[in-house]
Amino acid sequence: MDEGGKMKEAITEVKEDPQELKERKEVVQEEKEGKEVVQGEKDGKEGDLSWVNTFEDLLEVVGTNGRWNILMFIMCVTSVAISPLQTLSYQFLGATPDYWCHIAPLVEANWTDQQILSLAIPYSNSTGKYEGCQMRNYNYTAAALLGYKATMKDPSVVQHGNTTSIIKCSARDFNHSQYSSTVVTEWDLVCERRVLYSTTQAVMEGGKIVAYPIFGYLIDALGRRPIVLVCVVINILAGFLVAASPTVEVYILLKLIVSATDAGTYLGIFVFVMETCAAKYRAAVGCLVAIPWAIGYMITPGIAYLVRPWRWLQFAYALPSLYCIIYFWPASLGKEAAQPIWQEMRRAARNNNQDRSCHA
Incomplete structure (x- = not known):
C-alpha cells in the first residue's frame, strides 16, 4: 500500500472512533500545557528567586x-x-642528638667530648651507646688537674672509695654535629x-x-x-x-x-x-x-x-x-x-x- 493509502486508512480509523480522537487531543493539550509550565518556571527563575527554598x-x-x-x-x-x-x-x-652527662670541671679543662665519654660515661653493651643520664662517681676536679692521660692510666686515683658507683646527673651535653640547635638541646628535654x-x-x-x-x-x-x-x-x-x-x-x-x-x-x-x-x-x-x-x-x-x-x-x-x-x-x-x-x-x-x- 502506498503512503497516501496509509494516511487515508488512518484518517478513516480516527473518524470511525471519536473516543480515541478525543483522548489523543487531550494528550496533545497536556503536553503543550506542560511545556508552557516548564518554560514559565525557567523564565521565573531568571527574574524571581522566590522559588528558592533550600x-x-x-x-x-x-x-x-x-x-x-x-x-x-x-x-x-x-x-x-x-x-x-x-x-x-x-x-x-x-630532634634529639646523642647526649651525655655534663661534667663542668672536665668541660672547663677543655677535655674533648670523646675524652669525657671514655672516662666518665658508662657504656651499654645492650644498646651499643653511652648512657645519657648516668655517669661514674669520680672526683672530676682532681681528674681535671691530673689531665686525661694521667687519669686514664689509673682511674682509681679519682674514685670515691674502693668501688666505682654510677650516679644520675642533672644536666647534659649534646652532640651538636648532628643537630646544631633543637628544642631538646635548648631546654635539656631528656632524662627526667x-x-x-x-x-x-x-x-x-x-x-x-x-x-x-x-x-x-x-x-x-x-x-x-x-x-x-x-x-x-x-x-x-x-x-x-x-x-x-x-x-x-x-x-x-x-x-x-x-x-x-x-x-x-x-x-x-x-x-x-x-x-x-x-x-x-x-x-x-x-x-x-x-x-x-x-x-x-x-x-x-x-x-x-x-x-x-x-x-x-x-x-x-x-x-x-x-x-x-x-x-x-x-x-x-x-x-x-x-x-x-x-x-x-x-x-x-x-x-x-x-x-x-x-x-x-
Missing part, C-alpha cells in the same frame, strides 16, 4: 562547577597543605625532663580535640568567615611567636594556640568547600581536600633538612601561613546579614556565567 536550590542558581567554585576550592585546599607544617613538626623541632618533650605533641593533639567541637558550634552560630579570619590571624601571630619562646612552658602554650586555631581554620574551610559543591560531588571533594594535607606532610621534612636551627625552622614553618591573609573570604551561608550573602552569590553567579538567574 540551599540546594541556591546552588542550582549560582552553579556548582563553574569558575568561581574551582577558584574557591583551590584557594581553600592550598591552605590545607600549610597545616602539617605546624602541627606535625615537633619531631624536627625537637623528657616528659616535657612528649607534652609538646600532646598539647597539639589536645588542642585539636578541644577546638573542633568549640569551633564547630561557633562557625554555625557566627558564620564561617569571621571565625576563619580570627583563627588565621591568631595562628599567624602565635606561629611566629613560637620561634621566640623564652622558656619551654611558653613554647608549649603557644603550640597549643597554634593547634587550636589551625583546627578552626581547617574546619571552616572544609565546611565551606563541602557547602559550595553539588551534593553528588561531595564524597569526592571530601577526599580531594585531604590530598594537599598529605603533600604538606611530605614537604615538612624537606624544610627541616634545609633549615637546621630550630628557631629558624619554626619561622620557616610559620611563614607559609601568611598565604591565608590573601583570602577575600566568601560570605558565610550561616547567620549573617542577608544582603552581603546575596551580593556574594551574585558575584559567584557572574563568575559561573549564571548572572541572569541571580539578579533579583
Whole structure:
C-alpha cells in the first residue's frame, strides 16, 4: 500500500472512533500545557528567586562547577597543605642528638667530648651507646688537674672509695654535629625532663580535640568567615611567636594556640568547600581536600633538612601561613546579614556565567 493509502486508512480509523480522537487531543493539550509550565518556571527563575527554598536550590542558581567554585576550592585546599607544617613538626623541632652527662670541671679543662665519654660515661653493651643520664662517681676536679692521660692510666686515683658507683646527673651535653640547635638541646628535654618533650605533641593533639567541637558550634552560630579570619590571624601571630619562646612552658602554650586555631581554620574551610559543591560531588571533594594535607606532610621534612636551627625552622614553618591573609573570604551561608550573602552569590553567579538567574 502506498503512503497516501496509509494516511487515508488512518484518517478513516480516527473518524470511525471519536473516543480515541478525543483522548489523543487531550494528550496533545497536556503536553503543550506542560511545556508552557516548564518554560514559565525557567523564565521565573531568571527574574524571581522566590522559588528558592533550600540551599540546594541556591546552588542550582549560582552553579556548582563553574569558575568561581574551582577558584574557591583551590584557594581553600592550598591552605590545607600549610597545616602539617605546624602541627606535625615537633619531631624536627625537637630532634634529639646523642647526649651525655655534663661534667663542668672536665668541660672547663677543655677535655674533648670523646675524652669525657671514655672516662666518665658508662657504656651499654645492650644498646651499643653511652648512657645519657648516668655517669661514674669520680672526683672530676682532681681528674681535671691530673689531665686525661694521667687519669686514664689509673682511674682509681679519682674514685670515691674502693668501688666505682654510677650516679644520675642533672644536666647534659649534646652532640651538636648532628643537630646544631633543637628544642631538646635548648631546654635539656631528656632524662627526667623528657616528659616535657612528649607534652609538646600532646598539647597539639589536645588542642585539636578541644577546638573542633568549640569551633564547630561557633562557625554555625557566627558564620564561617569571621571565625576563619580570627583563627588565621591568631595562628599567624602565635606561629611566629613560637620561634621566640623564652622558656619551654611558653613554647608549649603557644603550640597549643597554634593547634587550636589551625583546627578552626581547617574546619571552616572544609565546611565551606563541602557547602559550595553539588551534593553528588561531595564524597569526592571530601577526599580531594585531604590530598594537599598529605603533600604538606611530605614537604615538612624537606624544610627541616634545609633549615637546621630550630628557631629558624619554626619561622620557616610559620611563614607559609601568611598565604591565608590573601583570602577575600566568601560570605558565610550561616547567620549573617542577608544582603552581603546575596551580593556574594551574585558575584559567584557572574563568575559561573549564571548572572541572569541571580539578579533579583
